[in-house]
Amino acid sequence: MPSIGKSITNLAGIILADYPLCNWCLGRQFPSIKGDSNEVKGKMIRKEVKVKTKKGSCFICQDSMQSLKENSAKILEQLKDYEFDDFLIGAKLPKDFMEREDSLRAKFKLRGGEAIKSEITKEIGKIIASKTGKRVNFRKPNMTILVNLVSGEIDLNPKPLFVYGRYLKMVRGFPQKRRKCRNCRGKGCSECEYTGFSKEQSVEQILAQNLIKRFDAKGAKFTWIGGESSESLVLGNGRPFYAEIVKPKLRHTDESEMLEENGIILKKIKIVDEIPKKSPNFMVKVSAHIKFAEEIDEEKLYVLKEKLQNSEVKVVPLKKKPFTKKIYEFDVEMINEREAKATFKCDGGLNIKRFISSSNSDVGKYLLEITPNVSEVIGMKADCDTFDILDVEVLNE
Numbered sequence: 001m002p003s004i005g006k007s008i009t010n011l012a013g014i015i016l017a018d019y020p021l022c023n024w025c026l027g028r029q030f031p032s033i034k035g036d037s038n039e040v041k042g043k044m045i046r047k048e049v050k051v052k053t054k055k056g057s058c059f060i061c062q063d064s065m066q067s068l069k070e071n072s073a074k075i076l077e078q079l080k081d082y083e084f085d086d087f088l089i090g091a092k093l094p095k096d097f098m099e100r101e102d103s104l105r106a107k108f109k110l111r112g113g114e115a116i117k118s119e120i121t122k123e124i125g126k127i128i129a130s131k132t133g134k135r136v137n138f139r140k141p142n143m144t145i146l147v148n149l150v151s152g153e154i155d156l157n158p159k160p161l162f163v164y165g166r167y168l169k170m171v172r173g174f175p176q177k178r179r180k181c182r183n184c185r186g187k188g189c190s191e192c193e194y195t196g197f198s199k200e201q202s203v204e205q206i207l208a209q210n211l212i213k214r215f216d217a218k219g220a221k222f223t224w225i226g227g228e229s230s231e232s233l234v235l236g237n238g239r240p241f242y243a244e245i246v247k248p249k250l251r252h253t254d255e256s257e258m259l260e261e262n263g264i265i266l267k268k269i270k271i272v273d274e275i276p277k278k279s280p281n282f283m284v285k286v287s288a289h290i291k292f293a294e295e296i297d298e299e300k301l302y303v304l305k306e307k308l309q310n311s312e313v314k315v316v317p318l319k320k321k322p323f324t325k326k327i328y329e330f331d332v333e334m335i336n337e338r339e340a341k342a343t344f345k346c347d348g349g350l351n352i353k354r355f356i357s358s359s360n361s362d363v364g365k366y367l368l369e370i371t372p373n374v375s376e377v378i379g380m381k382a383d384c385d386t387f388d389i390l391d392v393e394v395l396n397e
């Protein structure tokens with residue numbers, strides 16, 4: 001055992017005569033001594049001190065350092081349910097712990113010792129690392145563990161997981177996005193099982209339930225690449241989307257897993273590093289059912305096709321900057337003298353119904369102007385009741 005200098009023994013004696021300290025908090029004040037841990041160092045120093053020391057709970061930590069091992073065991077128990085590669089420990093501590101340590105250090109001119117908080121996180125980190133074989137990561141841990149030694153509270157915060165996937169919608173009649181719970185307006189209540197969302201069927205609701213179950217998570221937040229209406233089908237390769245999985249216990253997915261539920265097919269999803277800040281450029285292939293206010297004929301439809309094929313349309317949203325969208329292929333087939341089916345490929349993000357109806361539509365009449373549009377080109381009121389997404393093509397996917 002290395003010897004401890006007389007000056008340290010003397011100083012320790014003077015401190016301990018008035019301030020009871022636990023071994024951890026004693027050892028921590030003497031960084032020049034070598035030892036496996038501050039607890040070991042504290043024990044060594046105490047052995048050498050021959051004067052009468054004051055009894056009582058530790059002046060700095062009120063003996064909460066004693067619960068370090070017990071809390072680490074509790075953390076290990078809770079961590080069993082989680083998949084993670086690396087972690088970081090954070091400690092919550094009442095301010096007066098630090099204040100008492102600072103005042104003691106000022107009074108006895110104790111320098112260079114580490115702070116109680118960093119000792120706690122370091123020591124717990126060591127235990128967790130040795131028992132789990134995972135390493136501490138200060139920059140981007142996928143598990144952050146917050147511990148309060150005083151209350152014994154442990155908070156596990158797995159980093160969110162990001163996934164990219166595509167879905168097909170084979171049934172009409174429910175929306176893409178879920179609505180906020182009407183009872184609590186999104187705050188979370190017993191009616192919505194504290195999700196904040198209505199349990200009504202929607203693409204989002206079905207996907208969210210699946211992802212939450214798959215990753216044993218608390219929630220899923222979606223970033224859509226385009227949208228469709230309640231009446232639309234989504235076919236082909238499906239519509240792509242990103243999702244943030246909130247507090248996942250699992251961090252892997254079986255590539256072959258596929259879900260089919262209530263007409264929604266979730267194709268294989270992959271885990272990605274992040275959700276891109278800017279939505280990727282994409283094109284959609286659409287099939288739209290059009291109703292005309294007056295009679296049409298093949299000639300009129302031919303003009304429509306010629307005018308809109310390989311064209312550019314200008315979109316003027318209310319109170320926002322105008323932008324353009326390209327129409328690539330455009331074909332239209334007559335169903336009868338009042339109805340036709342248009343099949344076209346265009347830039348993603350074009351409002352399909354408005355592109356067909358213009359401001360003749362009662363829906364969102366003044367919100368958006370698209371020119372040219374089907375109504376305008378054919379010279380009569382045209383309406384789109386349903387459209388289907390035949391495919392979505394993402395550039396650089």
Ligand SMILES: [Zn+2]
Pocket residue numbers: 021022023024025026058059060061062063064065
């Ligand atoms: Zn202590």
Ligand SMILES: [Zn+2]
Pocket residue numbers: 181182183184185186187188189190191192193194196197
């Ligand atoms: Zn609610």
